[in-house]
Amino acid sequence: MKRNKVLGLGMLIVLGGVATAYTLTQQSITIKGSDTMLILNQRWAEAYGRVNPRVSVSVTGGGSSIGINALINGVTDICASSRPMRKSEIDRARSRGVVVNEIPVALDGLAICVNASNPVDSLTVDQVRRIYIGQITNWSQVGGPDMPIVVFSRDSNSGTYGFFQQNVLRNQNWGRGVRFMPSTSEEAREVARTPGGIGYGGVAYFKNRPGIKILKIAAKAGEPAYAPTEENVRSRKYPIWRYLYFYTNGKPRGEVARFIDWVRSKEGQALVEEVGYYSLNP
Template sequence: MSQKNETLSLFLAVVITIGLIFSGLWFFMERWAQLNGTVAKSSETDNTDNPVNQFFSKCNVSNLPEGTFNYGGSTTWAPIRKNVDSSLQSQCPRFVLRYTQPPSDKPGSGTGIRMLIDNQLAFSQSSRSVNAEENAEAQQKGFSLKEIPVAIDGIAIAVNHDLNIPGLTVAQLKDIYTGKITNWQQLGGPNLPIVVYSRSKEAGGTVEFFLENVLNKENFGNNVNYISTTTEAVRKVAASPGGIYYASAPEVVPQCMIKTLPLGRTSGQFVSPYQEPLVPQSECPNKRNQLNSKVFRSGDYAITRNLFVIVKQNGQTDQQAGEVYANWLLTPQSQELIEKAGFVRIK
């Protein structure tokens, strides 16, 4: 009997000890939750001068809505999405930007504006202005589209390193892409067929801008070879002595495999998209050509354009998100980041 009593006593002691341990843990967990709740509550109400909570005052972006916002559009904007938008996400993680591609079409300025009109995006990024047809469609749905310029870009012309030609006028460039000029000899260069590359009309804002502003709404000639990406085009031009391609300047000016040509509105008045002197191919990539920001900003370079945030004017949270995002891009700090991403600051 004494052995059974000892066993029972030992069992009860273990049970009591375990109970005391769990009771202590429960007490400390409850106390911790109460303390955290007090701190959180006080931090939300400390900033009595601002209806936005203390988090957003640290975020330092006024009127920033909270939530996840779909945005998308121009492929030209890719360096900004990567290098500039990431800074906003780091500062303000409660303002979540989610890049959204079109379900069936290729991403681009046009598809971004289409998705915005169809309420699939909160705002869009574009490398061209909104056209009359898009404005009309938006009006039919009860709102208007506002374009806010935030950066300056230019179109640069890429050719093979071995091509010896001082530059092109915009008129000559048009004649090349409409098929009227087919040999570099017609432009004072070598007797060499011009191998013309472009992305397709459906590819996005850069092609649409080129058709509108360089070809004056004329169609591409039958001599144009269509490619999918700028990366593919650069490789083809590098392998084609007579090759030519156009793209957003930050995409091609620093490239080692090709060189970019000076452009002019008239013959003999060529302006380089890069800072002179041209860096020889032998020194690249240790040294790369830099964007000639001064002539882009002044308008001396022949083919420049603005990059826009397209905002839906509907008085709702999407409008607020787009306008706050655009205003943030126009701050001195963001303009500096835009310049580091390869574009030209607009302010």
């Protein structure tokens, strides 16, 4: 009986050693940044945990600028960004020894949305710009009802804010009445309950959402207006399209590289479509 107890103790020690070894082989990957990509990153993290249980992928949002600063400061493995990094950010990264590596991981049509009760179905890019810089303030100025336009935007931490300011506003100042929201979800909720509301964001946040209508957008006056469908985004007929990015410090290695390769694989890209964005390849 005593011998059995000793054997049993030995087995516990061995099992304990196995458990310890297993724990030591666990690896964590951190992704910080874009709120536009938050749901997508969470879906990737959950699915990859089933593909490779030894790796835990931790996802936090806050905005692309938050993720970019985290990358520059060396506190994240992957920065998720809904806009390209600016030259000033790349220069700041370089000054801290960070080699910025850009990796497209999905395609998006940046959608312009209004309240579902609004009869306006389309705008030009210039009309959107003039609404957001405060030159157009009533829907009657763009063929709609006599109703004040209530303008919603993401806040300045958002990569979508930066992309929109550069590519739609052409770096002009925002109108005085713009209401800045901490997340795209909050922006969508406000537009859905505000008859004169208008907002913008990643197309996945607005698809099939009650109380919201996605507008067709024309590149110029007199040209056809297109909805941000997959076909129109891929063909570039929809004028406000963009890539969604991962950024790493140098070429990714080890588990980070394997995770990113999986994200860009057929399996990972299928999740892009499920969430409501568009995969890199048709």
